[in-house]
Amino acid sequence: xxxxDTTASRQLLPALPLAALFFAAFVLPLTALVLVSLxxxxxxxxxxxxxxxxxxxxxxxxxxxxxxxxxxxxxALATLVLAYPxxxxxxxxxQFMRTLITFLIMLPLLTSTVVRxxxxxxxxxxxxxxxxxxxxxxxxxxPARLLYTxxxxxxxxxxxxLPLMALPVINSLLRLDGNLTRAxxxxxxxxxxxxxxxxxxxxxxxxxAGWLLVFAAAATAFITQTLVGGGRIILMPSxxxxxxxxxQDWPFAAALSLIFTLAVTGIVFxxxxxxxxxxxxxxxx
Amino acid sequence: MTxxxxxxxxxxxxxxxxxxxxxxxxxxxxxxVAAGELIALLGxxxxxxxxxxxxxxxxxRPSKGEVRFDGARVEHIPANRRRIGMVFQNxxxxxxxxxxxxxxxxxxARKRPNAEVAAKVExxxxxxxxxxxxxxxxxxxxxGQQQRVALARALAIxxxxxxxxxxxxxxxxxxxxxxxxxIKSLLKTFGVTSIIVTHDQEEALSMAxxxxxxxxxxxxxxxxxxxxxxxxxxLFISSFIGHTNLLRGAVTxxxxxxxxxxxxxxxxxxAQRRRxxxxxxxxxPENIAFGAADRPGAxxxxxxxxxxxxxxxxxxxxxxxxxxxxxxxxxxxTTTKARAGETAWLAITDTSRISIFSTPADxxxxxxxxxx
Ligand SMILES: Nc1ncnc2c1ncn2[C@@H]1O[C@H](COP(=O)(O)OP(=O)(O)OP(=O)(O)O)[C@@H](O)[C@H]1O
Ligand SMILES: [Mg+2]
Numbered sequence: 037x038x039x040x041d042t043t044a045s046r047q048l049l050p051a052l053p054l055a056a057l058f059f060a061a062f063v064l065p066l067t068a069l070v071l072v073s074l075x076x077x078x079x080x081x082x083x084x085x086x087x088x089x090x091x092x093x094x095x096x097x098x099x100x101x102x103x104x105x106x107x108x109x110x111x112a113l114a115t116l117v118l119a120y121p122x123x124x125x126x127x128x129x130x131q132f133m134r135t136l137i138t139f140l141i142m143l144p145l146l147t148s149t150v151v152r153x154x155x156x157x158x159x160x161x162x163x164x165x166x167x168x169x170x171x172x173x174x175x176x177x178x179p180a181r182l183l184y185t186x187x188x189x190x191x192x193x194x195x196x197x198l199p200l201m202a203l204p205v206i207n208s209l210l211r212l213d214g215n216l217t218r219a220x221x222x223x224x225x226x227x228x229x230x231x232x233x234x235x236x237x238x239x240x241x242x243x244x245a246g247w248l249l250v251f252a253a254a255a256t257a258f259i260t261q262t263l264v265g266g267g268r269i270i271l272m273p274s275x276x277x278x279x280x281x282x283x284q285d286w287p288f289a290a291a292l293s294l295i296f297t298l299a300v301t302g303i304v305f306x307x308x309x310x311x312x313x314x315x316x317x318x319x320x321x
Numbered sequence: 322m323t324x325x326x327x328x329x330x331x332x333x334x335x336x337x338x339x340x341x342x343x344x345x346x347x348x349x350x351x352x353x354v355a356a357g358e359l360i361a362l363l364g365x366x367x368x369x370x371x372x373x374x375x376x377x378x379x380x381x382r383p384s385k386g387e388v389r390f391d392g393a394r395v396e397h398i399p400a401n402r403r404r405i406g407m408v409f410q411n412x413x414x415x416x417x418x419x420x421x422x423x424x425x426x427x428x429x430a431r432k433r434p435n436a437e438v439a440a441k442v443e444x445x446x447x448x449x450x451x452x453x454x455x456x457x458x459x460x461x462x463x464x465g466q467q468q469r470v471a472l473a474r475a476l477a478i479x480x481x482x483x484x485x486x487x488x489x490x491x492x493x494x495x496x497x498x499x500x501x502x503x504i505k506s507l508l509k510t511f512g513v514t515s516i517i518v519t520h521d522q523e524e525a526l527s528m529a530x531x532x533x534x535x536x537x538x539x540x541x542x543x544x545x546x547x548x549x550x551x552x553x554x555x556l557f558i559s560s561f562i563g564h565t566n567l568l569r570g571a572v573t574x575x576x577x578x579x580x581x582x583x584x585x586x587x588x589x590x591x592a593q594r595r596r597x598x599x600x601x602x603x604x605x606p607e608n609i610a611f612g613a614a615d616r617p618g619a620x621x622x623x624x625x626x627x628x629x630x631x632x633x634x635x636x637x638x639x640x641x642x643x644x645x646x647x648x649x650x651x652x653x654x655t656t657t658k659a660r661a662g663e664t665a666w667l668a669i670t671d672t673s674r675i676s677i678f679s680t681p682a683d684x685x686x687x688x689x690x691x692x693x
């Protein structure tokens with residue numbers, strides 16, 4: 037071994053624990069997953085691609101996948117729509133308000149997902165806060181079903197995932213050169229035009245980063261989906277759980293996991309690549 | 322519509338004052354700018370130049386005073402309805418829009434038809450010599466090219482007033498001179514009223530019709546470049562505009578000053594101060610030269626160093642009372658006579674071009690340091 041090789045391998049030495057962890061926690065299970073998915077039946081008798089054929093030819097499975105991806109997209113869009121006004125208020129505020137807003141945004145991150153989800157059950161339940169308020173104020177005649185609905189799930193996930201969107205959007209808004217908006221204003225642009233033509237495109241990298249984070253997090257949010265969605269709405273995470281733990285069909289569950297992982301990462305990469313093509317001249321956040 | 326029809330606003334600032342919290346950034350600003358005039362706003366860092374531009378542009382509401390365009394008050398009019406072309410220090414070009422779209426921005430904000438936008442943008446880019454770069458992004462341009470685009474963008478909206486905040490500070494020295502000439506002629510072609518902020522006195526002298534000297538939030542003098550150089554109103558200006566030599570002394574007769582450095586100077590006019598008043602005289606480097614020891618008014622000095630600066634050479638000397646003096650000579654005239662450490666004599670060439678100031682209580686040193 038030449039001296040140069042020795043120094044190079046020495047320099048890589050500190051990375052070894054991380055590499056080992058990556059191997060043990062990511063490469064190994066993924067390989068196992070691929071292997072398991074290639075068996076013909078739960079008895080692990082024969083190797084074949086039948087699990088994938090089964091998924092692709094089953095309308096129910098395909099619907100579960102598209103519903104799940106759609107849920108992620110919808111929640112990500114909802115957080116995006118909420119994050120911009122919040123970020124604009126933040127940037128326009130003084131130091132005290134900024135600290136307060138930061139605290140309110142970070143608050144959900146400081147409590148466990150389970151706690152936050154149960155809070156939403158309390159709010160949305162049949163005897164929950166919303167229903168009792170609406171009934172006692174006389175707006176509603178009978179309690180509405182809010183829990184175990186698609187809308188309730190989107191609402192809960194939006195609140196829970198908002199920090200993932202708000203933080204990158206605030207960050208890119210803070211880095212926007214104030215002279216750019218001033219220049220646009222001086223050239224005669226209205227507030228709305230400045231937002232659409234200058235602020236939005238220049239903060240898009242942050243918004244896309246947030247969108248992808250929320251998309252991936254919401255689509256895979258097993259606990260919230262299961263508890264707020266109840267048993268009525270079947271989405272990929274609970275579908276996989278049901279196939280593996282309930283039906284004990286491990287090969288199909290493995291195939292579902294792989295397909296779901298590929299679909300989510302595929303969308304993340306596709307959106308990232310698309311945005312890089314269309315957002316010219318803007319530093320990626 | 323031809324270019325020469327485009328006339329700028331006249332601008333009046335009356336009693337403008339502005340404070341950020343307890344910091345007084347501007348105080349009692351009175352300024353009248355005629356339509357089509359090119360004004361330089363000159364002053365040291367932190368004297369309030371940017372604040373003044375922001376008030377004129379409408380990004381900042383003055384704490385007190387009036388801003389008038391063509392005689393009408395505009396303080397209540399927001400920036401996006403003032404028809405002002407602003408060129409920012411860092412150009413502030415929109416990085417995600419092409420050169421064409423940058424220049425078109427103000428026209429699109431005014432919802433002009435596409436054909437008109439295209440024609441106007443092409444005209445502006447042609448004048449700025451940027452036509453071949455229309456499709457590029459700002460990040461793909463050099464500093465000088467970005468500046469031309471910034472100016473074209475500001476002029477495209479037919480502004481009544483163009484404000485330029487230190488527009489040349491990001492350019493290297495050679496390019497800066499070219500751009501100064503180019504931009505001045507462009508502004509003059511348009512006949513638009515312009516205010517250019519700078520802390521570079523040479524830039525102010527070479528570009529402006531009149532120069533406004535700002536110091537600590539107040540206007541010290543408003544004058545033509547020549548008048549400012551020849552008849553500075555204060556010690557601060559005499560050392561801020563161009564180089565000068567400051568010599569301390571005291572008034573002995575109505576028209577005479579005895580210098581601490583030795584001789585008595587005959588001013589050839591009244592010093593307009595009482596006998597015994599401590600004064601500081603300002604003598605420009607080209608108004609002082611080496612001379613014979615026996616000449617009346619000769620000032621004995623010690624040579625410190627000679628610095629060749631292209632066409633001229635500058636010799637630095639020290640008077641017996643410790644004042645540093647710079648003499649500039651055509652280099653051809655410089656002889657090897659002056660060596661460091663030797664004694665020589667100076668004579669003021671034209672005493673009528675001396676400026677006289679009462680010596681401030683806080684000393685002269687303070688003013689000289691700020692002039693760097
Ligand atoms: N937003 C602000 N808040 C508080 N103080 C400010 C603000 N803007 C400017 N100042 C203060 O007001 C004074 C004038 O500032 P201004 O920016 O107008 O100076 P300037 O002449 O443009 O200086 P420079 O040549 O460095 O750009 C300074 O003392 C500055 O610290
Ligand atoms: Mg400034």
